[in-house]
Amino acid sequence: xxxxxxxxxxxxxxxxxxxxxxxxxxxxxxxxxxxxxxxxxxxxxxxxxxxxxxxxxxxxxxxxxxxxxxxxxxxxxxxxxxxxxxxxxxxxxxxxxxxxxxxxxxxxxxxxxxxxxxxxxxxxxxxxxxxxxxxxxxxxxxxxxxxxxxxxxxxxxxxxxxxxxxxxxxxxxxxxxxxxxxxxxxxxxxxxxxxxxxxxxxxxxxxxxxxxxxxxxxxxxxxxxxxxxxxxxxxxxxxxxxxxxxxxxxxxxxxxxxxxxxxxxxxxxxxxxxxxxxxxxxxxxxx
Numbered sequence: 001x002x003x004x005x006x007x008x009x010x011x012x013x014x015x016x017x018x019x020x021x022x023x024x025x026x027x028x029x030x031x032x033x034x035x036x037x038x039x040x041x042x043x044x045x046x047x048x049x050x051x052x053x054x055x056x057x058x059x060x061x062x063x064x065x066x067x068x069x070x071x072x073x074x075x076x077x078x079x080x081x082x083x084x085x086x087x088x089x090x091x092x093x094x095x096x097x098x099x100x101x102x103x104x105x106x107x108x109x110x111x112x113x114x115x116x117x118x119x120x121x122x123x124x125x126x127x128x129x130x131x132x133x134x135x136x137x138x139x140x141x142x143x144x145x146x147x148x149x150x151x152x153x154x155x156x157x158x159x160x161x162x163x164x165x166x167x168x169x170x171x172x173x174x175x176x177x178x179x180x181x182x183x184x185x186x187x188x189x190x191x192x193x194x195x196x197x198x199x200x201x202x203x204x205x206x207x208x209x210x211x212x213x214x215x216x217x218x219x220x221x222x223x224x225x226x227x228x229x230x231x232x233x234x235x236x237x238x239x240x241x242x243x244x245x246x247x248x249x250x251x252x253x254x255x256x257x258x259x260x261x262x263x264x265x266x267x268x269x270x271x272x273x274x275x276x277x278x279x280x281x282x283x284x285x286x287x
Contacts (some may be wrong), residue, residue, distance in 0.1 A: 001085070004093030004277020005100070008067070021063060025105040028055050033112045043122045044111040047131030050254035053134065053247065055139050057166050063102060064145025065159040067094050068281070069152050091277045095146050104139050106131075127255040134177035136266035137161050140246055141166060143273035150280040169246050176241040177278045194218040 012018030032051045036042055116122050144165050149158040179185075194215055202211030226233060242248075246269065249262045 001089040001093040004090060005097045008094055008097030009100050011066075012097075017062065017066075018101070019060065022105050022108065025055065025059060026108050028126055029112065030053060030107045037112070037116060043116055045116060045122065045127045046254050046256070048112070049130045049134045053250060054136060054170075056138065057163060057170065058187075060138075060141045060145045060166060061159040061162040061235055063150050064098055064142060065155040066149070067146050068150040069155045069158040087281050088278045091146070091150075091274055091281055095143060095274060095277075098146060099142050100119065102142055103135070106138070108134065121255075129256055129258045130254045132258070133250045133262070133266075136253075136263065136270075137246065137250045140266050140269045142272075143270040143277070144169075147273045147277045147280065150277045164213065172241050172248075174243045176238045177247070179241065181235040181238055183226070183231070183233045186235045187222060187231040189237050189240070190233070191219060192221050194222070228247075239263060 012021070029048065029052050032048050033045070034049065036048050037045060099175055113122060113127055127130040145158075147161040148165060149155075152158040152161065198211045198215035198218070201214050202208060248265075249265055252259060
C-alpha cells in the first residue's frame, strides 16, 4: 500500500496540474486572508477557512478526477487489480495519496496564521478547531471524489460528477427549506429509499431474494409503524437532509464548537464512501 501512496503522491508533482492546484489553493487563501484578516483587521483566521471551503467545489474534483479514471483510461487498472494486494488496500492507498496532497496544500497556508501571531494575539483554540474541521471536511470530500473517479473511465466525467455531488451537499441547507414535511411525503420518501437500498443489496450480492426480502420487510415495517403512529414520520425528509448537511457541521468547527459527534460523523462519512469505492473497484476487478 505504501508503494501506491508514494506513486500517486509523486504523480501530483510530476504534472503541471499538481502545481496549478497547489498554487491556486494558496492564491485563493491568500486573497481571502488579505481581505478578511489584513484589510478587515481581524485576527480570527477561522473565518478565512470558513470562506475558503467553497473552493472545494472546484479543487476536489480536479484533485481526485485522475485517481481511478486515469488508470482505466490507460488500461493500467488491469495491472492494479490483478496485483497481489487486497482491493481495500488499493483504495485506501489512493485515497491517502490524494488526501496527503490536500494536506500539503493546507500546510502551505499555515504561514498566514503564523504571520498574524507575530503582530498580536490570535484565538488559537478557535483556529485549531477550524483547521481540524477543515481537514475532516476535506477528507470527506476527497472520499466522495475518489468514489466518483472509481465509477468512470474518463477524468472529465469524474470531475463533473464529483462537482455535482459536492454541489448538492452544499445546497442541502437550502433544499431542506422547501421539501415537504407532511407524513405522507415522508412515507413515500422512505419507500423510495428502501427500494434504492434493496437494489444496492441486490447489486452487491447478486441475490434477488436478498434484495426483494429487504424491500418487502422494510415496506411492512413502514406501513405498520405509520398506521400505529403517523406523527413519527412527520418532518423525516428534513431530518434526513440534516444528516447529510456536511458543510453545516463544519460551521460548528469554524464557530469554535468542538464536538466529538461531529468528528465521528466526518470519519464515518469518509469511511462510508471508501466502502462504496471498494465495492465499485471489486466489480471492475471481476469484469
